[in-house]
Amino acid sequence: MAEPTDTSLTQQPVPHGRWTAFREGLSRTRSRWWFRVLAVLALLAGLGVIGFWALFARDLPSVDALRAYEPDLPSNVRGIDGTPIHTYERERRVELDFAEYPPMLIRAFLAAEDRTFFEHSGIDIPGFAGAIVDYVSKMGTGERARGGSTITQQVAKNLLIGNAYSPTRKVREAILAYRIEQALSKAEILELYLNGIPMGRRSFGVQAAARAYFDKDVVDLQLHEMAFLATLPKAPESYGRAANADRAMERRGYVLGEMLRNRFITERLYREAMRQPLGLVRQRNSVLQSEAGYFVEEVRRQLIDRFGEKADAGPNSVYAGGLWVRTSLDNRLQGFAAEALRQGLIRFERGRGWSGPIAKLEIDGDNWQQVFLGSNVGLNYLDWRAAVVVSKDSDAAQIGFADGETARLSRGAAQMPVRSKGGTAFAALKSGDVIAVAPEGSGYGLRTVPKVSGGMVVEDPRTGRILAMQGGFDSSIQSFNRATQAMRQPGSTIKPIVYAAALENGMTPASIIVDGPFCVYQGARLGNKCFRNFGNARGAGPKTMRWGLEQSRNLMTVQAANRTGMDKVVSLMQRIGVSDTKYPPYLSFALGAGETTVVKMVNAYSILANNGRALTPSVIDFVQNRRGEVIWPEDWRACERCNAPDWDGKPMPRPTVRARQVVEPMSAYQMTHVMEGVIERGTATTLRDLGRPIMGKTGTSSGPTDVWFVGGTPQMIAGLYLGYDQPANLGGYAQGGTIAAPIYKAFATKAYEGMEVLPFRAPAGIRMVRIDRASGRPVYGAWPTSDPKASVIWEAFKPESEPRRRSRRGGEADPAKAEVKKKAAAKANRPSDSDFLQREGGIY
Secondary structure (H helix, E strand, O other): OOOOOOOOOOOOOOHHHHHHHHHHHHHHHHOOHHHHHHHHHHHHHHHHHHHHHHHHHOOOOOHHHHHOOOOOEOEEEEOOOOOEEEEEOOOEEOOOOHHHOOHHHHHHHHHHHOOOOOOOOOOOHHHHHHHHHHHHHOOOOOOOOOOOOOHHHHHHHHHHHOOOOOHHHHHHHHHHHHHHHHHOOHHHHHHHHHHHOEEEOOEEOHHHHHHHHHOOOHHHOOHHHHHHHHHOOOOHHHHOOHHHHHHHHHHHHHHHHHHHHOOOOOHHHHHHHHOOOOOOOOOOOOOOOOOOHHHHHHHHHHHHHHHOOOHHHOOOOOOOEOOEEEEOOOHHHHHHHHHHHHHHHHHHHOOOOEOOOOEEOOOOHHHHHHHHHHHOOOOOOOOOEEEEEEEEOOOEEEEEOOOOOEEEEEHHHHOOEEOOOOOEHHHHOOOOEEEEEEEEOOEEEEEOOOOOEEEEEEEOOOOOEEEEEEOOOOOOOOOOOOOOOOOEOOHHHHHHHHHHHHHHOOOOOOOEEEEOOEEEEOOOOOOEEEEOOHHHOOOOEEEEHHHHHHOOOHHHHHHHHHHHOHHHHHHHHHHOOOOOOOOOOOHHHHHOOOOEOHHHHHHHHHHHHOOOEOOOOEOEEEEEOOOOOEEEOOOOOOOOOOOOOOOOOOOOOOOOOOOOEOOOHHHHHHHHHHHHHHHHHOOOHHHHHHOOOOEEEEEEOOOOOEEEEEEEOOOOEEEEEEEOOOOOOOOOOOOHHHHHHHHHHHHHHHHOOOOOOOOOOOOOOOEEEEEEOOOOOEOOOOOOOOOOOOOEEEEEEOOOOOOOOOOOOOOOOOHHHHHHHHHHHHHHOOOOHHHHHHHHOOOO
């Protein structure tokens, strides 16, 4: 019997036979002509796709780059109370959320640029095809084809591709627009567009343009203004010019008509808007028009040093990073400081004649406005204006202003004499001269910018924050900041530092120093150097240290410095910040021979008022990036309960004081207390009627070339100097007490209005002792009075340093001698003019 066999395999189809048949069929097909044509076309299509990708799409930016896109944003500066004071910008930009744009404004842009925006996927096919046809028809003519771009394509062009004029760019733009539509919502695309579109007048984005053309925010725009802004993307540098007002009106009418046709507005709104004028404001000059010009320029310099200037310096650059900078500027105090210094400069120059043109420009015919704008020269003082002399005849000069306006300056309005040369100012005027003028009668009159200059700084001695800074007459015409950059000799304002060193080394305010001749031997070649009092005043004999500082006696100062040791004196000058490097230990530096700046002197006095604790003068409180994160100082911490509306019953939050002690605290207070006497009966008595505790010191350098005052209260220390940029004699009458102190007084009279009256706080350990002001000896049985010239005063001493009554050991042995002494004492006690003057401390 045969074994059963498995027939399942023999019943299946044979694969090998089918594969053979398929190959035979394919071979027959490949041999046919139509297959060969299709294969060649497929190959060409593939190569075309590869070529297309290589030519147009290979290096296109990714949409992720658009999601992470951060446009260059200006940095905004705010004052101590958060008030905006300045913007550092190359391009004007303001970013808004989509929801912050008025719906009517969005409709105006859709009507003007892309009415089917919400219907297409990035490309308007009919418009794109029309743009290609227009391009082909204009090839070789030199004319530019119409755009045909959707809003999405404009976003791709402006933000990621660039504005090169070529068919390649157009195709790349379309590809990227399609990708953008797949990745972003319509609202996100519109937000990018409205925030970044170029709008003319250095404005990018609609909010920046609204401020540039109408000085309004977008929420305040009227319909006709919205329609005008919608005209700008097509030709921003054309429609935004006053000379092209007719074209702008025509284009605005087109936009309003499209809004009506698309039923975005009613017929009534259309007609009302069509009747409105353009209403453009004048283009703002790039010159800083602010009394805080010197302050914000110092802030800019410090920011650039820390973060860089342009985008390539990093994400937080000044002109691209969109920083938010909180400064210590007090606008109110800044205005008072600027006014006081300017008035002081003008007062000093009064009657000296015209100081000459502010600048000289090369103008040729009608290009004067362009050249003038490029000079960045302006004025921000009262009603004064900077003008350029366009032409001149025998009777008048034609002058032009930065906004294009012209006016007439008559001969009679420019008759002041030319300083140091003679002749009239009108005769000296030449075409291209930039001058200062002010409204006068029916025209303008010539004004003179002071040739003398100076700087002023106001600082909070509790924190080191600079509250105000004025570095000259006007930052628009004098960019050099004399408050921080001018190295000047401080004169007698250095003396409190000298005496502070003496106090640290054992002397007291009641120590007796001889106001008499003092010479030092300087070697065989130089011989003796003999010092003199100011004005060659004769010595007054033995006097207290207090009297020596109050009366600013040079001879007493150098004797105190010599007794202390000049090495110790110049070490303190460096330690307190008057100098960055150590001065040579020469006695002349005790009288202000070294050079320093106003801000350094003000900070040194602030340290004394702060009981010797170190301070770093600062103009920036903190800096935030565009996302609101504090990026400087690195260890910045918010004070959690400092702004609580109501007291929560807990102790007041107080920051930890980490400042190092640069002057022994009791010595610092002693010197502050002595400087109060400078105001009460010394060289700055003009400030006495301010009616509050003030310490300070006047100064006059050799020549005199500079006059100074530095001083203030526990809340504010201010300092200033006045002098020529190229040091020259101010005149023999010039003194700190007669010129600089009154400028401070003009500031303080307004600055302290309504401010609490506070005394200087003494550190622990200070002992207040009644002494005789003239002799420095202790007084018993009499009390100080409010009379500034009272013979008995309170004096500050360190423990165990105060003068004591001399006790007599045992009785008088000889009654006859006792009677002689009694008669001599009675005779000595008779009143006389000499005794009165001695008791009062000298002639004032």
